[in-house]
Amino acid sequence: MISSTVYSQKFFNQLGMLKLSAVKSFPVDCLVKSISDDELKDRLYEMGIFPGQSIRLLKKAPFGDPFMISVDDSYLMLRLNEADLISVEMVEKS
Amino acid sequence: MRKIALVGNPNVGKSTLFNKLTGLNQHVGNYPGVTVDKKYGITSINGEKYEIVDLPGVYSINPKSEDERIVYEYLTKKSDIDLVVVIADALNLERNLVLFSQIYDLNLPIMLVVNRIDMKGASKIDPYDLSRLLGGIPVAAINARTGDLKDLKDQIGGFERPDQWQQFYTKTEEDNYEKEIEERFAIVRKLLKFLKKESKEASSITNKLDQILVHRFFGYGIFIGILFLIFQFLYAFANVPMDLIDSFFGVASGFVSDFLPAGPVSALLAEGIIPGIGGVVIFIPQIALLFLFLTILEETGYMTRAVFLMDKLMRPFGLHGKSVVPLMSGVACAIPGIMAARSIDQPKERLITILVTPLMSCSARLPVYILLITLTVPDQQIAGFINLQGLVLLGMYLLGLIAALLFGMLFKFILKTESKSFLIMEMPQYQVPYLKNVLFNVYEKSKAFVWGAGRIIIALSIILWVLGSYGPDSFGNDKSEELISQTALESSFIGIAGQQIEPVIEPLGYDWKIGIALITSFAAREVFVSTMATIYSIDNEEDEASLLQRMNQEVDAYTGEKRYGLATGISLMIFYAFAMQCMSTLAITKRETKTWKWPLIQFGYMTTLAYVSSLIVYQLLA
Structure with missing residues (x-):
C-alpha cells in the first residue's frame, strides 16, 4: 500500500505517478491512477474520484489554490492538499 | 400522521421541493447534541396529512461528517418513517443514484424523485423505464421550481412497496468502503446505459461566465x-x-x-x-x-x-x-x-x-x-489635505479588521x-x-433571530432596566417616583456599579461617569451617547451640541486638565472597538453554537483585549 511518505515527494507519489497537484497545464483531461491513503479518501471516492475515472482539471484559483475540476457532469473545487492525494495520468487531447 | 424523510445530495433542489410542498407550514427544531437545525413541515397530499423532514444534503450515508451522521442515524434508528423520498439531480444522475443505492440497500420504503428534468443538459429520463430498472419502486420526474407536483403527490399518496426487493450491492468480506463505492458507481453506470441520454453541452454558459467571474483581475x-x-x-x-x-x-x-x-x-x-x-x-x-x-x-x-x-x-x-x-x-x-x-x-x-x-x-x-472624535481629536489637516478626524475614523475600522484577522490566526x-x-x-x-x-430564506433567518435571540435580548433589556432604575434605596420606606425616573441613574445599581469599578477603569483614563456608560452600553453600544446625555442631565438626547459642550467643559478634579483629552478619547474608542458590549451578539452566538460556552469565551477574550489595549494606549499617551 502507499504509505504516508508520498508527502515527502512533491510531484510524484511513491510509485512514480504524477500528482494532480503537480499538473501545470490546464484545461487538461486526466485519468485517475490512484488515491493516497488519507481520511479524505472515502470522500474523494464518493465524489466520483477513484482509479479508472477520468477527470478534467479546468482551472486554478489566482493564487494557485484551490483547483477547479470536473468529474462526470459536476464541477468541484478542491484544495492543493486534496489534489496532492490524487495521482493521475495526463490524457492527450483528441 | 405519516412521516416522510427527504434525502439527497447538496444543491439538487431539495430545499426548493421542501418549500414547495410545505409552504410556510415549516418549523425548525434541534437534533439532540448537534448544531445542525432540524427542518420539518406539514403537507397535505390527497386529503391526508404528512410530516416531511428535510434532512441535510449529503453525498453518502457513511457517517463521517455531522450531517452524514444525522442522516444515517435518522434513517437507521427511527422506525416510524413511512417513506424515504430520495431526490436526485437530472444534471448529475450518476453520483446522485449512488447515494440512492446506499439508502435503497437499507431496505426502507423508498421512492426516487428526479429533479430539473427539463433543464438543458439534463438526462432525459422516462420515469417509467427507470422505475422498472429499479425493481418497481416509484419514480417521479419533476421540476421543483416550475412544474406541478401532482404526479409526485399521487405517487406518495398511493405508495406501495414493490414485492420484490433486491440489494444493489452486497458487501463481501474482503470489500472495503472504497471498493463498495466503486462497485456502486459501476452498477449505476450499467443501469443508466439502458436509458437514453441527452448529449450534454449545458455548461457552456457556466464556462463562459467563469472565464470572467474567477479571472485573476x-x-x-x-x-x-x-x-x-x-x-x-x-x-x-x-x-x-x-x-x-x-x-x-x-x-x-x-x-x-x-x-x-x-x-x-x-x-x-x-x-x-x-x-x-x-x-x-x-x-x-x-x-x-x-x-x-x-x-x-x-x-x-x-x-x-x-x-x-x-x-x-x-x-x-x-x-x-x-x-x-x-x-x-x-x-x-x-x-x-x-x-x-x-x-x-x-x-x-x-x-x-x-x-x-x-x-x-x-x-x-x-x-x-x-462623538469621541469630535470631542478629542483636533480638527486639522495633515500634509495639507488629509483630515485628521477622518483619518482616525478610518483607523478605527482598520483596527477592527486587523484584530479580527489576528485573533482568527490565534484561534487557529x-x-x-x-x-x-x-x-x-x-x-x-x-x-x-x-x-x-x-x-x-429571508423569512426564516428573520424568524430565527426573533425567536432564537430575541427572547434573550428582551430578558436582558428588562434586567438592565431594573438595575438602571432601582438602587438599594428603592427598597427603603420612601419608594418615590423619582427613583424610577432617569435622573436616578447615578444612585441605581448600575450607577453604583459604575462608581465601584472606577478604580479598575481609572488606569484607562475613565471616571465613574464613563463607567456607568460602559455598563449601560451592554444593551447596545450606541447607548453610550444617550447615557452620557442622561448623566450630564441634557434633557434633549438628540442635542449632541450641548452634550459636546458639557463633556468638553468636564475637568479632572485632581489634575485640573480636561476630562476628555486625546488620551482618554483614543483609549475609550479602542475600548469600544474591541469590547464585547452587545448582548444581542452574545445571544445570537449562543443560538448558533447551541451552548453558552462560546459567547462567554467571546465576551472574555474581547473584553480582556479591550481592557489591555486601552490601558497600554492611555498609559503611553497620557
Whole structure:
C-alpha cells in the first residue's frame, strides 16, 4: 500500500505517478491512477474520484489554490492538499 | 400522521421541493447534541396529512461528517418513517443514484424523485423505464421550481412497496468502503446505459461566465464591486425602516408613560419592555436585507466562485473562503454576519468566523466614534489635505479588521478539532435565483433571530432596566417616583456599579461617569451617547451640541486638565472597538453554537483585549 511518505515527494507519489497537484497545464483531461491513503479518501471516492475515472482539471484559483475540476457532469473545487492525494495520468487531447 | 424523510445530495433542489410542498407550514427544531437545525413541515397530499423532514444534503450515508451522521442515524434508528423520498439531480444522475443505492440497500420504503428534468443538459429520463430498472419502486420526474407536483403527490399518496426487493450491492468480506463505492458507481453506470441520454453541452454558459467571474483581475474586481453594492444598499435601504422602527417604539413608550398612571408598571413598560422589543425588531431590516442579497448570491451559484477566489487568502487567518461574507456583514452588524457563518461547512472555521466577526466595527460603534472624535481629536489637516478626524475614523475600522484577522490566526492555533480542514466543494452551474427560495430564506433567518435571540435580548433589556432604575434605596420606606425616573441613574445599581469599578477603569483614563456608560452600553453600544446625555442631565438626547459642550467643559478634579483629552478619547474608542458590549451578539452566538460556552469565551477574550489595549494606549499617551 502507499504509505504516508508520498508527502515527502512533491510531484510524484511513491510509485512514480504524477500528482494532480503537480499538473501545470490546464484545461487538461486526466485519468485517475490512484488515491493516497488519507481520511479524505472515502470522500474523494464518493465524489466520483477513484482509479479508472477520468477527470478534467479546468482551472486554478489566482493564487494557485484551490483547483477547479470536473468529474462526470459536476464541477468541484478542491484544495492543493486534496489534489496532492490524487495521482493521475495526463490524457492527450483528441 | 405519516412521516416522510427527504434525502439527497447538496444543491439538487431539495430545499426548493421542501418549500414547495410545505409552504410556510415549516418549523425548525434541534437534533439532540448537534448544531445542525432540524427542518420539518406539514403537507397535505390527497386529503391526508404528512410530516416531511428535510434532512441535510449529503453525498453518502457513511457517517463521517455531522450531517452524514444525522442522516444515517435518522434513517437507521427511527422506525416510524413511512417513506424515504430520495431526490436526485437530472444534471448529475450518476453520483446522485449512488447515494440512492446506499439508502435503497437499507431496505426502507423508498421512492426516487428526479429533479430539473427539463433543464438543458439534463438526462432525459422516462420515469417509467427507470422505475422498472429499479425493481418497481416509484419514480417521479419533476421540476421543483416550475412544474406541478401532482404526479409526485399521487405517487406518495398511493405508495406501495414493490414485492420484490433486491440489494444493489452486497458487501463481501474482503470489500472495503472504497471498493463498495466503486462497485456502486459501476452498477449505476450499467443501469443508466439502458436509458437514453441527452448529449450534454449545458455548461457552456457556466464556462463562459467563469472565464470572467474567477479571472485573476476581473474576478476580484467584480467580487469587491458586489460587496460594495450590497453594503451601499444595506445602508441606503435599511436606515429608513430602522428609523421608522426606532421612532415607532419611541412614540409607543411615550404613549404608555403618558397615558398609564405613573408607577413601576408604566415605567417597566415604557422604559424596559417596549424598548427591549424595539431593540430586537430594529435588527430585522438589516438581517432581512443582508440575507436577501446573500441568498441571491448563493442561489445563482456565485457564492462558490467567491470561495474559490478567497479561500487561499483567508486560510492563514484560520478562516474559510466563505468567511468573507460574515466579516463584511460585521461592518454593518455582527448579528446577520454570525448567522451567515452557517454556510461554512467546516466546524472549526465556522467557529473562528463567529468568534472574530464582532471585532469588525459595526454601525452601532459609529455614533460613539463620532462623538469621541469630535470631542478629542483636533480638527486639522495633515500634509495639507488629509483630515485628521477622518483619518482616525478610518483607523478605527482598520483596527477592527486587523484584530479580527489576528485573533482568527490565534484561534487557529488554540482551538482543537477532530477532523482536519479540507475543501471538496461542488460548484453548481449558474442559474437564475428562485424568488420563492430567496424569500423563504429571508423569512426564516428573520424568524430565527426573533425567536432564537430575541427572547434573550428582551430578558436582558428588562434586567438592565431594573438595575438602571432601582438602587438599594428603592427598597427603603420612601419608594418615590423619582427613583424610577432617569435622573436616578447615578444612585441605581448600575450607577453604583459604575462608581465601584472606577478604580479598575481609572488606569484607562475613565471616571465613574464613563463607567456607568460602559455598563449601560451592554444593551447596545450606541447607548453610550444617550447615557452620557442622561448623566450630564441634557434633557434633549438628540442635542449632541450641548452634550459636546458639557463633556468638553468636564475637568479632572485632581489634575485640573480636561476630562476628555486625546488620551482618554483614543483609549475609550479602542475600548469600544474591541469590547464585547452587545448582548444581542452574545445571544445570537449562543443560538448558533447551541451552548453558552462560546459567547462567554467571546465576551472574555474581547473584553480582556479591550481592557489591555486601552490601558497600554492611555498609559503611553497620557
